[in-house]
Amino acid sequence: MYFHTDLKQLPGGVCAPAGFRASGLHCGIRPNTEKPDLAMILADVPCAAAGVYTQNLMKGAPVLVTKENLADGKAQAVICNSGNANTCNADGLEKARAMCDLTAKALGLSPQDVIVASTGVIGQPLPLEPIAQGIAPLVESLSREGGHAAATAIMTTDTVSKELALEFTVDGIPCRIAGMAKGSGMIHPNMATMLCFLTTDCAITPALLDKALHRCVADTFNMVSVDGDTSTNDTVVLMASGLAKNPEIQGEGAAYEAFCKALFDLLLYLSTQIAGDGEGATKLLVCSVTGAKDKEMAKACAKSVICSPLVKAAMFGADANCGRVLCALGYAGQPIDPHTVDVDFESEAGRIRVCAQGNGLAFDEEAAKAILLQKEILIHVDLGLGEACADAFGCDLTYDYVKINGDYRS
Amino acid sequence: MYFHTDLKQLPGGVCAPAGFRASGLHCGIRPNTEKPDLAMILADVPCAAAGVYTQNLMKGAPVLVTKENLADGKAQAVICNSGNANTCNADGLEKARAMCDLTAKALGLSPQDVIVASTGVIGQPLPLEPIAQGIAPLVESLSREGGHAAATAIMTTDTVSKELALEFTVDGIPCRIAGMAKGSGMIHPNMATMLCFLTTDCAITPALLDKALHRCVADTFNMVSVDGDTSTNDTVVLMASGLAKNPEIQGEGAAYEAFCKALFDLLLYLSTQIAGDGEGATKLLVCSVTGAKDKEMAKACAKSVICSPLVKAAMFGADANCGRVLCALGYAGQPIDPHTVDVDFESEAGRIRVCAQGNGLAFDEEAAKAILLQKEILIHVDLGLGEACADAFGCDLTYDYVKINGDYRS
Numbered sequence: 001m002y003f004h005t006d007l008k009q010l011p012g013g014v015c016a017p018a019g020f021r022a023s024g025l026h027c028g029i030r031p032n033t034e035k036p037d038l039a040m041i042l043a044d045v046p047c048a049a050a051g052v053y054t055q056n057l058m059k060g061a062p063v064l065v066t067k068e069n070l071a072d073g074k075a076q077a078v079i080c081n082s083g084n085a086n087t088c089n090a091d092g093l094e095k096a097r098a099m100c101d102l103t104a105k106a107l108g109l110s111p112q113d114v115i116v117a118s119t120g121v122i123g124q125p126l127p128l129e130p131i132a133q134g135i136a137p138l139v140e141s142l143s144r145e146g147g148h149a150a151a152t153a154i155m156t157t158d159t160v161s162k163e164l165a166l167e168f169t170v171d172g173i174p175c176r177i178a179g180m181a182k183g184s185g186m187i188h189p190n191m192a193t194m195l196c197f198l199t200t201d202c203a204i205t206p207a208l209l210d211k212a213l214h215r216c217v218a219d220t221f222n223m224v225s226v227d228g229d230t231s232t233n234d235t236v237v238l239m240a241s242g243l244a245k246n247p248e249i250q251g252e253g254a255a256y257e258a259f260c261k262a263l264f265d266l267l268l269y270l271s272t273q274i275a276g277d278g279e280g281a282t283k284l285l286v287c288s289v290t291g292a293k294d295k296e297m298a299k300a301c302a303k304s305v306i307c308s309p310l311v312k313a314a315m316f317g318a319d320a321n322c323g324r325v326l327c328a329l330g331y332a333g334q335p336i337d338p339h340t341v342d343v344d345f346e347s348e349a350g351r352i353r354v355c356a357q358g359n360g361l362a363f364d365e366e367a368a369k370a371i372l373l374q375k376e377i378l379i380h381v382d383l384g385l386g387e388a389c390a391d392a393f394g395c396d397l398t399y400d401y402v403k404i405n406g407d408y409r410s
Numbered sequence: 411m412y413f414h415t416d417l418k419q420l421p422g423g424v425c426a427p428a429g430f431r432a433s434g435l436h437c438g439i440r441p442n443t444e445k446p447d448l449a450m451i452l453a454d455v456p457c458a459a460a461g462v463y464t465q466n467l468m469k470g471a472p473v474l475v476t477k478e479n480l481a482d483g484k485a486q487a488v489i490c491n492s493g494n495a496n497t498c499n500a501d502g503l504e505k506a507r508a509m510c511d512l513t514a515k516a517l518g519l520s521p522q523d524v525i526v527a528s529t530g531v532i533g534q535p536l537p538l539e540p541i542a543q544g545i546a547p548l549v550e551s552l553s554r555e556g557g558h559a560a561a562t563a564i565m566t567t568d569t570v571s572k573e574l575a576l577e578f579t580v581d582g583i584p585c586r587i588a589g590m591a592k593g594s595g596m597i598h599p600n601m602a603t604m605l606c607f608l609t610t611d612c613a614i615t616p617a618l619l620d621k622a623l624h625r626c627v628a629d630t631f632n633m634v635s636v637d638g639d640t641s642t643n644d645t646v647v648l649m650a651s652g653l654a655k656n657p658e659i660q661g662e663g664a665a666y667e668a669f670c671k672a673l674f675d676l677l678l679y680l681s682t683q684i685a686g687d688g689e690g691a692t693k694l695l696v697c698s699v700t701g702a703k704d705k706e707m708a709k710a711c712a713k714s715v716i717c718s719p720l721v722k723a724a725m726f727g728a729d730a731n732c733g734r735v736l737c738a739l740g741y742a743g744q745p746i747d748p749h750t751v752d753v754d755f756e757s758e759a760g761r762i763r764v765c766a767q768g769n770g771l772a773f774d775e776e777a778a779k780a781i782l783l784q785k786e787i788l789i790h791v792d793l794g795l796g797e798a799c800a801d802a803f804g805c806d807l808t809y810d811y812v813k814i815n816g817d818y819r820s
Binding site (some may be wrong): 053055056057058059085088089090114121122123124125208293306309310313314316317319321322323324326327330331334335336338354358360397398399402403404405406 | 554720737813
């Protein structure tokens with residue numbers, strides 16, 4: 001398994017940290033399906049909150065409303081629907097605000113303390129009626145066991161829910177951080193149709209929460225690509241209840257670093273889960289670049305490889321073709337040196353070098369195929385120019401990606 | 411048909427202009443196939459010559475050698491093999507030069523007057539022996555009827571040859587310009603595994619030939635994308651024999667404009683042919699952007715739409731989803747205004763608006779499907795911000811793309 005953490009993993013998803021309840025149910029956004037499509041998270045207390053959003057200029061209405069609501073660094077609830085992205089509709093803002101109003105009213109909160117998100121098809125008006133009718137049962141079913149139901153209700157083309165909860169220590173006090181995420185197609189941060197809701201009971205100021213979130217997203221979610229399409233609705237939000245009762249983290253230092261470490265591990269896990277569950281994917285691909293001149297070069301090269309349709313298709317076919325990897329490095333817009341590049345493929349079945357100093361090597365085709373038939377593949381690229389490194393996460397390109405996306409609106 | 415020219419079309423491919431002969435045959439670069447894989451073009455006289463090449467930092471050895479050879483603005487022959495790109499091999503340069511030497515020797519030319527190109531798999535050494543053995547028969551079969559044989563021999567995953575010859579007038583004198591091109595996968599100029607060999611009998615200086623080529627490639631080949639991968643081997647070369655005996659074009663003016671018009675039409679045709687024959691493609695897609703603030707915006711937006719895997723997959727599925735088009739516009743890196751964008755789909759079956767001022771419209775699904783089931787689709791995008799426009803060319807994303815690229819090296 002590519003992902004590894006030293007931290008203890010807990011059950012419960014987003015409800016693992018102290019002070020959070022969640023729920024998820026089917027309210028009927030789309031016809032002909034019983035899939036759960038409405039999720040809620042509620043904190044017992046007002047939380048410090050932070051968010052990171054898509055940089056696509058076409059921002060979904062929910063993104064705009066959530067950005068407004070989180071401007072004060074505080075929130076207490078999340079309402080999220082799947083099945084319709086409420087994006088590129090004339091009445092989008094109005095409906096996103098209505099979702100906040102309905103939620104706030106049912107919970108006795110101010111609408112500005114509600115985070116709203118929507119994911120699904122773009123350009124079709126959001127049906128508000130089923131949501132309005134679903135709020136009361138959703139509130140009714142809030143519980144500390146509701147994490148998985150919520151994680152399922154936010155899914156669209158995901159095949160599995162993505163959740164994780166970790167325990168860590170701050171100033172000797174146990175804290176917990178957890179998250180649920182969805183994302184399958186239209187994945188290419190900055191950001192991607194990633195929706196990610198994170199909870200923690202750590203006590204931390206809104207400003208530092210925001211700083212930590214931006215920092216950790218940079219090397220995780222922002223390094224994920226399923227299909228190169230950056231969505232209109234990406235949202236990652238983090239609420240901190242403070243109920244772990246640690247001394248509030250107010251500045252950088254050991255406590256802040258411990259928090260960032262836990263947040264990073266959590267986001268790394270969710271990133272690999274999202275990448276590996278890309279639409280139609282059969283494999284998680286990780287491009288691990290080392291030897292770059294600087295971090296920017298490492299990231300651009302890693303992303304270029306992971307985004308290449310030809311590399312992705314080759315991985316689907318278990319074809320150890322270094323040429324496509326080299327080609328992707330060459331158009332990454334970085335001053336690489338073709339003559340110092342090494343490429344290896346690795347998986348649980350072994351590791352093999354296919355290119356040394358920019359030249360293709362002869363290798364055992366059977367051994368290479370065995371390596372590439374695994375479910376998690378590492379593409380190692382050593383640029384031979386320095387010490388910087390970066391990883392990017394993606395998946396193979398398969399017939400099913402085409403099938404899923406050839407007829408998505410039905 | 412999207413492509414239209416007022417110029418007269420001629421038979422003969424690259425041999426239509428005065429002073430050119432060509433040939434193509436199977437010499438055996440790859441085992442288990444009888445596909446023609448070696449092509450030659452020979453001019454009766456030394457020609458003014460110009461070239462445009464890939465900007466991928468991983469440049470194939472043939473690209474480097476041809477660049478050197480064309481530095482003096484003169485050439486007289488082309489030798490091109492398919493089946494192996496002679497790229498990312500330690501002995502690449504040596505072999506590319508050897509191909510020039512063998513060709514020059516057989517034709518009584520200087521090696522520096524030979525243009526060399528290779529296309530095919532990367533990272534496997536080029537077998538020189540079959541090429542060496544193929545040169546004599548290739549020279550022997552040079553003829554003015556050899557254009558099609560040459561156009562076939564340069565193909566890799568192309569399903570059809572791409573050739574065109576046009577007649578135009580310069581200072582009242584009839585001239586001809588022609589080209590043969592190949593390109594299917596790994597297509598994303600700057601440039602793409604496009605190989606394009608152009609011939610003309612127009613008399614024009616090397617400097618103006620170079621200027622015209624760069625200018626015309628900008629809005630044609632450099633606006634083509636099949637899969638977003640920019641290849642290592644792109645080469646477009648143009649040889650001018652001068653045998654039309656027009657007054658040599660030595661400066662800008664009416665004659666130069668007439669030449670550029672003909673060259674542009676030719677490249678536009680070849681571009682749409684390459685785009686429409688993308689690996690696995692069933693449709694040619696043209697994204698036609700209007701209303702941009704400037705040309706750069708128009709081009710970036712058009713390319714973004716044409717490169718989006720989700721747009722491409724939707725076109726394969728005949729799904730009139732404006733959301734993906736809008737999403738692609740939003741991440742193009744241009745300051746578009748989400749509220750002034752219109753999107754229409756058009757084909758021979760009609761035209762339909764699916765988005766007005768950034769909002770999805772209700773539309774007749776059956777009518778939309780009928781439009782999208784055609785073989786050439788225009789995606790009209792009006793950005794509503796100015797007067798600049800640009801077209802980009804691509805194709806749909808299909809199961810066959812994945813199939814072809816899942817096992818390319820076999």
